């Protein structure tokens with residue numbers, strides 16, 4: 001497994017500082033407790049992914065498993081900006097969004113283990129987390145397919161007159177899918193409250209973004225649809241929060257969709273079976289040393305005297321314990337009953353149609 005954010009590579013280097021002005025403004029708006037809470041969520045996701053990776057290697061988790069480590073500030077910052085009635089829809093790399101949306105680690109881990117108490121009864125697995133009560137409409141395995149669904153959710157919000165937006169996440173590898181552009185065109189034309197969040201982690205499976213995209217300035221991809229766009233530092237929690245907060249406001253108050261090009265990085269291979277031969281260790285170490293979203297946030301929190309190093313260490317221990325508990329919970333839970341094999345496949349027609 002890759003090293004965690006507490007270990008840096010041999011030559012110690014100072015990480016890049018967060019944007020001080022933006023950090024101060026968000027601090028003023030949200031307060032210190034909310035910032036510490038966001039740190040806790042980011043650490044929870046990091047620890048969760050480490051344990052999920054190990055459980056996959058032990059064959060406790062089968063099928064697909066795509067880890068989110070490195071991208072935590074995107075899910076946590078953006079979902080902090082979401083309103084209670086907002087819809088959230090994303091891609092298959094969805095553990096981080098599920099946890100950031102408030103799903104219980106036990107329920108998420110049980111789903112990864114294919115166990116009955118999982119959010120989809122253990123029948124969906126890693127790519128299909130879902131929580132209707134939190135308006136988390138799922139991780140989706142069809143690359144780009146979640147964007148027309150997100151546009152549909154945004155349409156529903158408008159149709160019902162709800163003051164809310166749909167946050168729809170996609171990867172750099174999804175932005176050239178035809179349906180994404182069909183959906184963007186409609187979102188622009190119909191002024192839908194759709195906030196698209198492009199998580200540019202630099203690679204689509206094994207292909208670097210510069211090898212497949214006519215431009216690496218991915219924000220420009222929305223220009224022909226006359227959709228507002230901007231570049232966001234995805235390793236800076238506050239910049240993510242602020243960009244999404246403004247995009248949501250534009251969506252709800254000005255009927256303007258947005259396209260946010262969020263620059264981030266993933267530390268593991270595409271999935272658990274990808275050893276990532278297409279990039280060097282140095283590149284990954286450089287990202288971890290200079291741009292890790294948790295390290296950068298911690299440094300800022302300590303410099304601002306919000307909490308002490310000891311309190312930060314205690315958060316680490318607490319999140320590690322929470323995740324270990326979720327592993328034990330998932331491991332000791334039952335698999336779905338055999339009778340579940342045929343449920344949720346066909347609807348009980350006509351009773352459910354009426």
Ligand SMILES: Cc1ncc(C[n+]2csc(CCOP(=O)(O)OP(=O)(O)O)c2C)c(N)n1
Pocket residue numbers: 093141142143144170171172173174175201203204205270
């Ligand atoms: C329509 C479709 N085409 C191809 C695939 C296979 N596939 C799965 S992930 C992936 C790459 C997606 O990369 P990106 O959008 O950058 O997301 P990341 O894995 O980096 O989070 C591809 C091509 C798929 N799932 N769906």
Ligand SMILES: [Mg+2]
Pocket residue numbers: 171172173199200201202203204205
């Ligand atoms: Mg990608």
